[in-house]
Amino acid sequence: MLTTHDFRSLADRIEIEALGGEFTDAVMMRDFDRLAALFADDGVLRIPDAGIELAGRAEFQTGMRRMQDAWDYFVQHTHPGVIEIDGDTASGRAHICEFGRLRNGSSHLNYAIYHDRYRRTAEGWRFTERVYEIRYLDNSPLAGSPPGENGLGVDVSAVHLHG
Structure with missing residues (x-):
């Protein structure tokens, strides 16, 4: 039988994992207010x-x-790693794949790890x-481009939408 402690631990893990997803979504959507709010004041x-x-938060947002x-364009994918909870603090890792093209024309593809520390706050x-x-x-230069730059990359006139 699950105890109250088990439920709390499960809820903490879900909330911490969701924090990483929120970070990636806020970056991808360029939502800098939300991004800054994911961090403790310090x-x-x-x-x-x-x-x-x-x-x-203020320095982080700007x-x-x-x-x-x-x-020019940027894509980040986050894959959950480990989470270790110790009361109102925790640590963990998230695994990242990201790519994009900078406005100076250079391309970037990397695999990385976020080493994280977390704190339970009133929020x-x-x-x-x-x-x-x-x-x-x-x-290396990326072969692709964002949609619209070179069309969709698919000949949509050849696609039959009806029966």
Whole structure:
């Protein structure tokens, strides 16, 4: 039989995992207010390989906007990793695949890990720290493009929509 503690632990894990999904969705939708709200007031985002450190919600919101404005297009996928809960704090990892083209014309494909720390707040679980570690990087030109740049890439006139 599940205890109240078991249900609390399950709910915590679901909420923490959802936090990672919210982060990726907010990045993809360029929703910088929502993105900043996913961090505790004293939260920090670190991308050591790029020399980036954003501390606090206000800095995070403007810094993420600047970083996203550098991209012509950008796609990020998050895959859940581990979560270890210790009362009102937790740590975990999320596995990332992202690609895109910067406005300067260079391409970027990488696989990375977010090393995360979380804290339970009055608003729910929030990031206190996200450290981005790139494990694989490919700067070869990407073969594709966003829809509309070169059409859909599909001859839709050949598609039959009715019987």
